[in-house]
Amino acid sequence: MAYAFHINSTNDRAKKSLAPPWFRNGFRLVGAMVPDAAASMGHHLFFTPRGARLRDDERAVLAQGERFSFDVDGSNVIARTWGEGPTVILAHGWGGHSGQMTSLVQAVVAAGYRAVAIDFPGHGESEGRLSSIVHFARALERGAALFSPIHGVIAHSLGAAATTFAMTRTLRPTRVAFFAPATEFEPMWAQFREDVGVSDVVWQKMQKKAEGWLNVSMRQVFALEHAPRMTAPLLVLHDVADRQVGFEQGEKMAQTWPNAALVRTEQLGHIRILHDPRAIAAAVDFLER
Incomplete structure (x- = not known):
């Protein structure tokens, strides 16, 4: 099932290269001479998020929430809660922060839920330098344990992939809504390799290092691998003009996940869809069914 919203808005900016040419050339040279050292450098670069700026309106909503913290693998994780009732967790994407999800808070609380x-x-404000889908999933599971029962999760981008992975473990929401879900990582990996100058040999070493560090195989975090076995109803909201996570990724998620629906938006891009009133209303309405 698909719907279309027609809203005039400027698309997200085109993606910029992670590294300048001099860095790529230098990285290729290190990779050819000392591949283990290049793999270590690449590992840290790949798993280090680049933080997004917190906007004034986001900061204002965060200030209205109750701030709390909990421990995840020895790191202090910061979260906020608003309202009362069954819990709806708001999960941001890679390089984001909880402020990016604050446009959903009022609607979630008005519908009779506790927003977390x-x-x-x-x-954001949480500790740690390196992160990953596995780190996201562990935080989701820990947060859910503090505020059970979990009625729903509204997740954005890589947060959707982490939610799916967490649902194969202990996370048990009744319903889920994904904004611009990242479901296929090969395009992202290929872009990273091109931007940084990662050779096949170095990439293989990076994969081995990452799998040992996280204690999972790469395919274990692929959302589409798990989607066919999901039982909670899903709503996917994705914009055809998304330059960061292509619309086809959300479309495949909706096609692969049983009992899923797709909302197709236009001219909102990857971030603005989180602030669109009609997209927000569709997500919250779906949670109430």
């Missing part, structure tokens, strides 16, 4: 927004490890 988490700064994932290495993001």
